[in-house]
Amino acid sequence: MKNALVWLRRDLRLFDHAALHHALASAETVYCAFIFDRAILDALPSADRRVEFIHDSLTSLAAELEAAGGHLIVLHNIAEKAIPELAAELGVEAVFANHDYEPAAIARDAAVGAALRAAGRQLHTFKDQVIFERDQVLTQGGQPFSVFTPYKNAWLRKLEAEPSVLSPWTVEPGSAHQRGRFAPGRSTLPALEALGFERTRLRELGIGNGPALFEDFLGRIADYGVARDYPALKGPSYLSMHLRFGTVSIRHLVRTVMTMSARGAAGEGGAVWLSELIWREFYMQILYHHPHVVDSAFKPAYDRIEWESGAEADELFAAWCEGRTGYPLVDAAMLQLNRTGYMHNRLRMVVASFLCKDLGIDWRRGEAYFALHLNDFELSSNNGGWQWASSSGCDAQPYFRIFNPVTQSQKFDPEGKFIKRYLPQLAGLSPKEIHLPRDPIVDHDQARKRTLERYEVVKK
Numbered sequence: 001m002k003n004a005l006v007w008l009r010r011d012l013r014l015f016d017h018a019a020l021h022h023a024l025a026s027a028e029t030v031y032c033a034f035i036f037d038r039a040i041l042d043a044l045p046s047a048d049r050r051v052e053f054i055h056d057s058l059t060s061l062a063a064e065l066e067a068a069g070g071h072l073i074v075l076h077n078i079a080e081k082a083i084p085e086l087a088a089e090l091g092v093e094a095v096f097a098n099h100d101y102e103p104a105a106i107a108r109d110a111a112v113g114a115a116l117r118a119a120g121r122q123l124h125t126f127k128d129q130v131i132f133e134r135d136q137v138l139t140q141g142g143q144p145f146s147v148f149t150p151y152k153n154a155w156l157r158k159l160e161a162e163p164s165v166l167s168p169w170t171v172e173p174g175s176a177h178q179r180g181r182f183a184p185g186r187s188t189l190p191a192l193e194a195l196g197f198e199r200t201r202l203r204e205l206g207i208g209n210g211p212a213l214f215e216d217f218l219g220r221i222a223d224y225g226v227a228r229d230y231p232a233l234k235g236p237s238y239l240s241m242h243l244r245f246g247t248v249s250i251r252h253l254v255r256t257v258m259t260m261s262a263r264g265a266a267g268e269g270g271a272v273w274l275s276e277l278i279w280r281e282f283y284m285q286i287l288y289h290h291p292h293v294v295d296s297a298f299k300p301a302y303d304r305i306e307w308e309s310g311a312e313a314d315e316l317f318a319a320w321c322e323g324r325t326g327y328p329l330v331d332a333a334m335l336q337l338n339r340t341g342y343m344h345n346r347l348r349m350v351v352a353s354f355l356c357k358d359l360g361i362d363w364r365r366g367e368a369y370f371a372l373h374l375n376d377f378e379l380s381s382n383n384g385g386w387q388w389a390s391s392s393g394c395d396a397q398p399y400f401r402i403f404n405p406v407t408q409s410q411k412f413d414p415e416g417k418f419i420k421r422y423l424p425q426l427a428g429l430s431p432k433e434i435h436l437p438r439d440p441i442v443d444h445d446q447a448r449k450r451t452l453e454r455y456e457v458v459k460k
Ligand SMILES: Cc1cc2nc3c(=O)[nH]c(=O)nc-3n(C[C@H](O)[C@H](O)[C@H](O)COP(=O)(O)OP(=O)(O)OC[C@H]3O[C@@H](n4cnc5c(N)ncnc54)[C@H](O)[C@@H]3O)c2cc1C
Pocket: 228, 236, 237, 238, 239, 240, 241, 243, 276, 277, 279, 280, 281, 283, 343, 344, 345, 346, 348, 349, 352, 370, 374, 376, 377, 378, 379, 381, 382, 383, 384, 385, 386, 389
């Protein structure tokens, strides 16, 4: 093949990249493009950390590509239209991209593929953002898994049988044999403001460099199994945004942790962390096989639940969003989300449970709020997390298990250090007082009873 176009989407790196590797192996000259897709961007507020993160990542990527003699084409358009037009303009024979498993992305890619084929071009796509995708891990009966532990066991067995899936898809833009392979030119990345967005305080968060975060995490991974549950500690990896946008390689992460574990250097934490990466793929395959979860409960009976609605519910929802529930841990968690775009996993479970089971508000409203504010928003994990908390999901927590926001606080933020970070006005309170509700918008014990009644319908 003479010319190919690599369409970058959620894989913003120039190393271990399946589509780029295959394009370089198949074509003499390779173009690279990213489309700021107006079908997604036009609905977002002008200050959006994700758009800024993408912009920063593309700035580095464009510089790297130029250093290797290539350039990055960046457009602000509807991707479905822009890619076939660009392919025609460049006269490429094929477009290369990595798989995306979200229903809207699958529809977009089908439309792009059809338009390209109608013009005599090809769309070649590859697995890249996961270790196992789609139908690769199934039950012995050939069905998708809906329970995590057997999925995880089957996933691990498959990896043991096929260790080559962890091999990197090499791309060496600076190397002698790839020199001159990228089409030369000037990158066309517009300023963030020209795209209609403004800078946020993203850079102050110190999460910009994925590989450096991973290095830092490897020094702490042995303690991850315990430390991950305490929001005041630096326990988790903070890599979720990088996994979302592909600024790290999943193969590299898994390979590194498995090698460390084999040497006995990852402690108990290594296996726990690997499990979390498998949860990510578990929810991706759930979304892929059961796209109805985007709007409905995984377990249909749970769509019979009558959630609170009307002005009073709207006021309770606003208090939750703004961190004004009167439950210190819930409020500190919501402030963490609003100020940084990150929320600790334990707190995501606590606030999600609080919304559905203390306030009686539909999980979909919380899911949508998270989708707008989370830096690492991932449709599959966010939906999976919310359906887990509301008990409507596959392998979810039973509906009668209702987190107590006070005991969660006592257990996981015993000295109130996390709470005080976001609610400095409570700094003077003792570890005993700090967890107690102050002017709560709801009484937990009464809410618990109402929730058990509300959920009665799922038994019928
Ligand atoms: C209600 C709710 C909503 C959530 N929404 C999202 C979301 O939109 N995007 C997202 O990436 N994660 C989501 N999670 C999962 C989890 O909270 C985050 O992945 C994690 O907090 C990210 O921080 P980290 O990178 O430091 O995680 P680490 O603890 O270091 O974990 C490493 C990676 O494993 C994956 N992972 C960890 N926990 C989970 C999990 N429970 N489910 C799926 N993948 C997981 C993530 O990719 C994460 O980056 C949600 C959880 C809940 C309960």
